[in-house]
Amino acid sequence: MTYLPKPKLHHPSLQKNAVGFTRRDYEGAISTLCAGCGHDSISAAIIQACWELDVEPHRVAKISGIGCSSKTPTYFLSASHGFNAVHGRMPSVLTGANLANRELLYLGISGDGDSASIGIGQFVHAIRRGVDMLYIVENNGVYGLTKGQFSATADQGSKSKKGATNTDAPVDMVGMALQLGASFVARSFSGDKTQLVPILKAAMTHKGASFVDVLSPCVAFNNHPGSTKSYDYVREHNHALCRMDFISPRAEITVDYPPGEVREVRQHDGSVLRLRKLPESHDTGDRVAAMNYLHACQARGEIVTGLLYVDPEAPDLHEHLQTVEVPFNTLGERELCPGSAVLAEINAALS
Amino acid sequence: MTPLAATNDFVVKFANINGSGSASANELFAKCILRMGVPVSPRNIFPSNIQGLPTWYEVRVSEAGWLGRRGGYDLLVAMNPQTWDEDLKGLASGGYLFYDNSKPLPKFKFRDDVTTIGVPLTDIANRTWDDPRQRQLFKNIMYLGALSVLLGIERDVIVQLIGEQYRGKQALLEPNVHGLDLGREYASQHLQPIGLKIERRDNVGDRIFVDGNSAAALGMVYGGATVCAWYPITPSSSLAEAFQKYCAKLRVDKTTGKHNYAIVQAEDEIASIGIVTGAGWNGARAFTATSGPGISLMNEFIGLAYFAEIPVTLIDVQRGGPSTGMPTRTQQSDVMFCAHASHGDTNHVLLFPEDPHECFEFAAEALDLADRLQTPVFMLSDLDIGMNHRLCKPFEWDDARGYDRGKVLSAEQLEAGVPFGRYRDVDGDGIPYRTYPGTHPVRGSFFTRGTSKNADAKYSEKGEDYIENMQRLKRKLETAKKLLPQPVLHRAPHAAKDGAVYFGSTSPSMAEAIAKLDAGGMHIDALRVRGYPFADSVREFIDRHEQVFVVEQNRDAQLRALLIEQFEVDPARLVPILHYDGTPITARFIASAIGERMGSAEVTALRGDKVA
Numbered sequence: 001m002t003y004l005p006k007p008k009l010h011h012p013s014l015q016k017n018a019v020g021f022t023r024r025d026y027e028g029a030i031s032t033l034c035a036g037c038g039h040d041s042i043s044a045a046i047i048q049a050c051w052e053l054d055v056e057p058h059r060v061a062k063i064s065g066i067g068c069s070s071k072t073p074t075y076f077l078s079a080s081h082g083f084n085a086v087h088g089r090m091p092s093v094l095t096g097a098n099l100a101n102r103e104l105l106y107l108g109i110s111g112d113g114d115s116a117s118i119g120i121g122q123f124v125h126a127i128r129r130g131v132d133m134l135y136i137v138e139n140n141g142v143y144g145l146t147k148g149q150f151s152a153t154a155d156q157g158s159k160s161k162k163g164a165t166n167t168d169a170p171v172d173m174v175g176m177a178l179q180l181g182a183s184f185v186a187r188s189f190s191g192d193k194t195q196l197v198p199i200l201k202a203a204m205t206h207k208g209a210s211f212v213d214v215l216s217p218c219v220a221f222n223n224h225p226g227s228t229k230s231y232d233y234v235r236e237h238n239h240a241l242c243r244m245d246f247i248s249p250r251a252e253i254t255v256d257y258p259p260g261e262v263r264e265v266r267q268h269d270g271s272v273l274r275l276r277k278l279p280e281s282h283d284t285g286d287r288v289a290a291m292n293y294l295h296a297c298q299a300r301g302e303i304v305t306g307l308l309y310v311d312p313e314a315p316d317l318h319e320h321l322q323t324v325e326v327p328f329n330t331l332g333e334r335e336l337c338p339g340s341a342v343l344a345e346i347n348a349a350l351s
Numbered sequence: 352m353t354p355l356a357a358t359n360d361f362v363v364k365f366a367n368i369n370g371s372g373s374a375s376a377n378e379l380f381a382k383c384i385l386r387m388g389v390p391v392s393p394r395n396i397f398p399s400n401i402q403g404l405p406t407w408y409e410v411r412v413s414e415a416g417w418l419g420r421r422g423g424y425d426l427l428v429a430m431n432p433q434t435w436d437e438d439l440k441g442l443a444s445g446g447y448l449f450y451d452n453s454k455p456l457p458k459f460k461f462r463d464d465v466t467t468i469g470v471p472l473t474d475i476a477n478r479t480w481d482d483p484r485q486r487q488l489f490k491n492i493m494y495l496g497a498l499s500v501l502l503g504i505e506r507d508v509i510v511q512l513i514g515e516q517y518r519g520k521q522a523l524l525e526p527n528v529h530g531l532d533l534g535r536e537y538a539s540q541h542l543q544p545i546g547l548k549i550e551r552r553d554n555v556g557d558r559i560f561v562d563g564n565s566a567a568a569l570g571m572v573y574g575g576a577t578v579c580a581w582y583p584i585t586p587s588s589s590l591a592e593a594f595q596k597y598c599a600k601l602r603v604d605k606t607t608g609k610h611n612y613a614i615v616q617a618e619d620e621i622a623s624i625g626i627v628t629g630a631g632w633n634g635a636r637a638f639t640a641t642s643g644p645g646i647s648l649m650n651e652f653i654g655l656a657y658f659a660e661i662p663v664t665l666i667d668v669q670r671g672g673p674s675t676g677m678p679t680r681t682q683q684s685d686v687m688f689c690a691h692a693s694h695g696d697t698n699h700v701l702l703f704p705e706d707p708h709e710c711f712e713f714a715a716e717a718l719d720l721a722d723r724l725q726t727p728v729f730m731l732s733d734l735d736i737g738m739n740h741r742l743c744k745p746f747e748w749d750d751a752r753g754y755d756r757g758k759v760l761s762a763e764q765l766e767a768g769v770p771f772g773r774y775r776d777v778d779g780d781g782i783p784y785r786t787y788p789g790t791h792p793v794r795g796s797f798f799t800r801g802t803s804k805n806a807d808a809k810y811s812e813k814g815e816d817y818i819e820n821m822q823r824l825k826r827k828l829e830t831a832k833k834l835l836p837q838p839v840l841h842r843a844p845h846a847a848k849d850g851a852v853y854f855g856s857t858s859p860s861m862a863e864a865i866a867k868l869d870a871g872g873m874h875i876d877a878l879r880v881r882g883y884p885f886a887d888s889v890r891e892f893i894d895r896h897e898q899v900f901v902v903e904q905n906r907d908a909q910l911r912a913l914l915i916e917q918f919e920v921d922p923a924r925l926v927p928i929l930h931y932d933g934t935p936i937t938a939r940f941i942a943s944a945i946g947e948r949m950g951s952a953e954v955t956a957l958r959g960d961k962v963a
Contacts, residue, residue: 081788084800092625100635329634350559
């Protein structure tokens with residue numbers, strides 16, 4: 001980390017987005033993570049994505065658990081409310097927050113320790129319910145804050161910095177998210193910003209449970225030979241399923257591709273996900289195909305990245321529960337209290 | 352043997368088999384007596400089981416209006432062969448045994464000192480219905496018919512109640528009335544009148560008959576809860592289910608069909624409290640209903656909500672121990688635990704309702720308190736109040752009452768430049784101001800975390816910031832004392848040197864015990880505490896009395912421990928009166944336990960005189 005304070009003044013010529021904010025308005029406090037930490041790249045990608053999407057910073061709620069990754073919400077979007085919950089319990093807090101006000105954008109920031117071990121139950125059930133959120137796992141295969149213990153996503157046979165071999169089978173959160181019904185599932189790499197930013201933008205605009213697993217090497221404890229979550233290893237084994245451009249509803253489509261080379265998915269807000277170099281056999285609307293592809297890559301020792309699955313029409317938890325359109329936190333006595341006359345009837349029926 | 356004779360003052364115990372359909376007939380029995388203007392208090396005593404195990408329903412009939420469990424029973428309706436011996440043993444001498452005599456039983460199965468009343472329920476049912484399930488089910492209404500003749504319960508009252516129960520279900524109404532009449536006919540033709548009688552009175556008034564869990568759920572609807580997250584656990588499940596039922600009726604927009612509520616059956620209690628915490632943080636009124644084992648799981652979150660100062664409302668319907676232990680038995684054994692739930696220096700607000708009326712009132716109140724104080728608020732109910740129907744004052748709601756949403760800064764206030772620091776004590780009452788996420792584009796955002804922060808919610812591990820915050824939390828609890836429901840004093844008819852403190856479901860038995868003690872010339876003042884931290888008047892009450900009996904339903908005298916902790920009074924002056932076998936406390940128990948100690952105190956004093 002650095003101790004240099006960030007200047008608060010912005011240069012007047014900084015470019016503003018459609019809602020009048022510069023990219024710097026989406027920044028947070030200075031990171032206290034290790035220099036070179038993958039998580040900081042993810043924070044930068046979140047800042048970029050929010051700015052490009054013209055999200056008003058205060059209309060975002062950023063919620064995390066405990067761990068290195070869960071510290072990061074302090075390092076982006078300081079104009080948003082943030083919540084460092086307890087270890088592994090971000091999903092439930094986010095679910096409740098989302099129920100209280102359906103109008104905000106919910107960013108759930110978690111790590112592999114937070115989500116694949118102590119919080120795996122909450123991860124599972126928040127995904128199952130279709131909570132409208134972007135759930136990001138900053139996945140480094142290791143417990144950083146407690147200094148280098150294996151996490152549950154560490155691959156079998158991978159080595160710790162001290163030389164110990166992990167004998168437990170890994171939890172694959174992408175596979176689980178697919179199986180559990182997430183309506184947007186992607187994996188990316190903190191070292192590949194050109195892939196990560198459009199994925200985050202697509203996931204943020206997606207309505208429903210979006211899950212993005214971001215491989216994010218830990219420079220302090222898991223970036224050595226023998227690790228399968230190091231920068232070198234991920235670069236060497238990265239298999240990008242496709243490249244994706246995110247086209248916002250307002251943007252003009254300027255580049256024409258020959259037919260067959262791109263496929264487009266239109267989301268409910270009108271944004272378009274343009275998928276390039278997608279294998280002809282693969283359909284991102286086919287959950288089973290996505291699972292098969294994931295497992296086939298895994299069997300070949302490849303780490304598949306990119307958008308694996310999206311259902312642009314999936315219902316979210318609010319639709320399941322048939323809740324009113326206005327946020328619950330704006331409702332008062334008039335909407336919620338049935339009043340004394342109704343109570344008199346209830347009393348009468350109980351006597 | 353003289354058969355017992357009593358009018359409107361006796362206890363009937365029904366011994367049934369779980370799943371045999373007896374519950375509705377038994378409840379009907381209780382309601383019939385109520386409709387005749389005579390107070391009753393029924394209690395389910397049931398196993399952790401759906402079908403096959405024994406279950407009991409005890410109805411205390413009390414013209415005088417005593418609603419606590421009396422203990423003992425005078426009429427046994429023995430419908431369960433498994434528990435026959437044990438049930439019969441407990442029947443009062445001179446009492447009445449009512450049973451199905453279709454199958455002859457050997458003489459040694461009976462008692463000489465009780466009156467035996469046999470009705471061939473199975474034979475009549477088999478003659479009347481072909482379907483085995485119907486034969487089983489209608490036996491229940493048949494014994495109700497026979498009992499109604501024996502006790503003098505009016506047929507019209509029963510028929511009307513059956514009509515209300517099966518309104519629009521003609522297929523069920525007719526056979527039930529038929530079953531009732533078969534029982535009545537048999538009793539009229541073959542049985543002698545007995546010494547126990549129900550006579551019409553006008554002692555019920557406008558009171559309602561409802562269980563505490565339903566009442567609390569309705570209180571949550573009136574109080575404006577929009578989010579309920581829960582995990583099924585006896586004895587609180589029926590609360591969340593009642594909330595669902597009331598919301599479906601009262602909270603659905605008539606034109607759009609949209610819901611002004613969200614109920615999530617979570618994967619466990621940790622997620623339940625997490626959802627409630629997230630919703631509270633984001634400005635919705637949210638609650639969870641659970642029992643002790645659920646509170647155990649919620650502990651970490653309760654601490655977070657306490658330190659991060661998030662409104663959270665919890666209802667703990669108390670029961671016995673963890674795992675399979677006593678889940679269907681009542682206790683007041685989570686008091687200490689809830690007062691200090693979670694790690695670190697925590698201290699929580701507790702509410703103790705005495706009956707369904709207060710379950711309703713305190714549930715709505717808890718939501719206000721949680722918002723006002725920005726902290727977890729516990730309502731401690733128990734199985735005895737929660738899952739049994741109880742006669743109580745009708746629910747009340749003042750339409751002029753607004754929700755107290757506490758100190759929340761609006762976009763307009765932030766725009767006008769009202770200074771904001773999330774954990775600053777601006778008003779000196781320990782309660783800071785908060786903002787909801789998404790309120791203002793550039794003002795009012797903050798980061799929520801546990802204890803490592805300063806008054807402006809910036810990350811800080813400095814000792815002085817920590818202490819400042821912890822001291823403010825203490826001041827906040829002082830403020831809470833004034834906002835909580837105040838204790839209720841019952842003053843003895845004569846000057847009393849001793850007092851008693853009690854709370855929650857002990858209330859009806861306590862009232863009866865005081866009357867008993869008064870009748871025996873032993874006068875005590877009694878104070879029912881309704882909230883924790885205790886009001887200053889509780890201290891004054893203790894100071895005014897030589898010794899104070901602290902009556903509670905747990906082993907470790909938990910309320911007493913909290914009194915000693917808060918007031919630093921001499922423990923010797925607080926005498927524990929403890930009942931914790933899982934059955935509701937009785938007036939007999941309280942009166943004899945207090946009576947003994949008061950008696951012995953007087954004996955000691957006398958001896959002292961002599962020595963002097």
